[in-house]
Amino acid sequence: MRIFILSLFLSSCIVTTNTVVVEEPLCNYEKLNSTEVSEIISLSRGACFGKCPIYFISIFSDNSAVYHGKRFVEKNGTIKFELTDEEINQILDKANKINFCTLKDEYSEPITDLPTTYIQVFDKKIRDYCGAPAELKELEFLIDEICFRYIN
Numbered sequence: 001m002r003i004f005i006l007s008l009f010l011s012s013c014i015v016t017t018n019t020v021v022v023e024e025p026l027c028n029y030e031k032l033n034s035t036e037v038s039e040i041i042s043l044s045r046g047a048c049f050g051k052c053p054i055y056f057i058s059i060f061s062d063n064s065a066v067y068h069g070k071r072f073v074e075k076n077g078t079i080k081f082e083l084t085d086e087e088i089n090q091i092l093d094k095a096n097k098i099n100f101c102t103l104k105d106e107y108s109e110p111i112t113d114l115p116t117t118y119i120q121v122f123d124k125k126i127r128d129y130c131g132a133p134a135e136l137k138e139l140e141f142l143i144d145e146i147c148f149r150y151i152n
Contacts, residue, residue: 027101081150098135107132
């Protein structure tokens with residue numbers, strides 16, 4: 001009888017649920033239509049002790065972009081160009097996919113002679129010196145790939 005009461009008590013404590021958990025994206029970067037023009041993406045590649053290219057790219061909410069090449073680049077000076085909505089969305093989709101907003105603010109190791117890359121998407125900025133995840137490098141190279149179509 002005691003076993004029956006104990007099993008009845010324990011079975012009353014078991015709760016089953018059939019809840020479906022839908023994960024929201026951690027990052028939800030998207031280009032909004034606005035009359036106010038603001039920088040939404042930037043990429044800056046810095047110097048090293050060798051001949052590393054030094055340049056800066058800014059992409060704005062009105063699809064305009066600016067490249068400024070400083071040293072060890074094919075094109076020195078400032079070049080203005082326009083990106084398509086599709087190209088900007090490709091960059092933002094990649095940032096969402098890699099959860100850019102959750103990445104560390106800095107990737108660094110005690111090593112010298114490497115160039116520093118700064119990448120920013122909306123209000124999240126990352127300093128990439130050494131040790132960044134491959135997905136972040138892929139995003140950096142995607143920005144380069146898209147923008148250098150217009151620069152070179």
